[in-house]
Amino acid sequence: MLPVACLPVAGIMLGLGYWIDPNGWGSGNIAAAFLCKAGSALIDNMAILFVIGVSIGMSDDNDGTAALAGIVSYLMVTTLLSPGAVEMFTGGEADVAFSKIAGNQFIGILTGLIGAACYNKFKSTKLPDALSFFSGKRSVAIVTAGVTIVVSLILFFVWPVLYGGLVAFGTAVSSTGALGVGLYGFFNRLLIPFGRHHALNSVFWFDAVGIADLYKFWGMGGYEAAQAGEVGQYMTGFFPVMMLGVPGAALAMYHTAKTEKKKIAAGLLGAAALCSFLTVGQCHLPDPVTRALSDSCTAYRYCLRNLRSAPCKGRIYFQRRLY
Numbered sequence: 068m069l070p071v072a073c074l075p076v077a078g079i080m081l082g083l084g085y086w087i088d089p090n091g092w093g094s095g096n097i098a099a100a101f102l103c104k105a106g107s108a109l110i111d112n113m114a115i116l117f118v119i120g121v122s123i124g125m126s127d128d129n130d131g132t133a134a135l136a137g138i139v140s141y142l143m144v145t146t147l148l149s150p151g152a153v154e155m156f157t158g159g160e161a162d163v164a165f166s167k168i169a170g171n172q173f174i175g176i177l178t179g180l181i182g183a184a185c186y187n188k189f190k191s192t193k194l195p196d197a198l199s200f201f202s203g204k205r206s207v208a209i210v211t212a213g214v215t216i217v218v219s220l221i222l223f224f225v226w227p228v229l230y231g232g233l234v235a236f237g238t239a240v241s242s243t244g245a246l247g248v249g250l251y252g253f254f255n256r257l258l259i260p261f262g263r264h265h266a267l268n269s270v271f272w273f274d275a276v277g278i279a280d281l282y283k284f285w286g287m288g289g290y291e292a293a294q295a296g297e298v299g300q301y302m303t304g305f306f307p308v309m310m311l312g313v314p315g316a317a318l319a320m321y322h323t324a325k326t327e328k329k330k331i332a333a334g335l336l337g338a339a340a341l342c343s344f345l346t347v348g349q350c351h352l353p354d355p356v357t358r359a360l361s362d363s364c365t366a367y368r369y370c371l372r373n374l375r376s377a378p379c380k381g382r383i384y385f386q387r388r389l390y
Contacts, residue, residue, distance in 0.1 A: 167230060
């Protein structure tokens with residue numbers, strides 16, 4: 068969730084910049100240009116944000132060393148599999164898929180997972196006294212570099228096939244028009260109880276498989292603004308739900324909370340409702356509301372109560388304390 072949490076501030080700055088200079092998009096106003104460039108700095112580097120967010124989020128103790136390892140992996144993969152490097156290795160023209168390595172959110176997620184896995188495995192490694200300086204967390208980046216070389220070699224053969232499949236998937240979904248949008252919305256809501264809906268968003272919003280709905284909406288990343296009816300088609304469904312549905316659900320939860328817990332409920336749910344309305348749900352404060360709704364399902368509650376993970380226990384505690 069950490070990378071997507073950067074979207075509200077990027078969207079606000081881009082929105083203000085385009086509002087100030089709607090025709091020139093910064094070319095006719097210095098303030099608009101400053102805001103547009105500041106917002107695009109985040110949007111254009113979402114892959115790096117995914118590396119950091121996934122590395123920290125998947126590490127055992129959310130340590131920054133995992134993020135460093137993830138960055139090491141990302142820089143090595145994007146360099147070793149860049150078109151220039153591939154042409155040097157093969158002596159021929161590089162496959163077009165390698166031009167989509169740098170800045171690709173899937174590569175960011177993959178290298179973030181590599182960094183987190185290496186950190187979790189080797190953060191407590193003890194080396195001989197002669198190499199004791201590299202013991203513990205200092206060894207993580209070194210191990211990550213070795214693992215990344217192997218992964219890059221595998222990707223050298225696998226990535227063109229994988230990328231071709233992903234592009235075909237994106238093209239197939241996009242070609243179905245409203246049906247594809249409906250399927251995306253269905254699976255997005257279906258993944259909410261498990262907290263995996265943001266992985267699906269990265270496919271449709273960013274330039275991972277050529278859909279790039281967010282980029283087309285802002286006319287960024289080499290994309291021109293899409294035609295009317297196509298702009299933001301995988302995001303528009305969030306507006307009525309996040310601006311009206313989530314605040315309504317929060318109000319209902321407040322009214323059903325225990326009398327002595329209404330102030331606590333008002334503080335938590337009120338903040339979530341306001342944030343959901345202003346940012347269309349992109350800063351994740353609405354997540355407790357949407358997940359609380361999904362938790363009301365009897366079958367899901369049964370599974371939740373039989374799990375032993377800390378997040379599940381925390382959500383059960385939240386429900387029992389307020390309702």
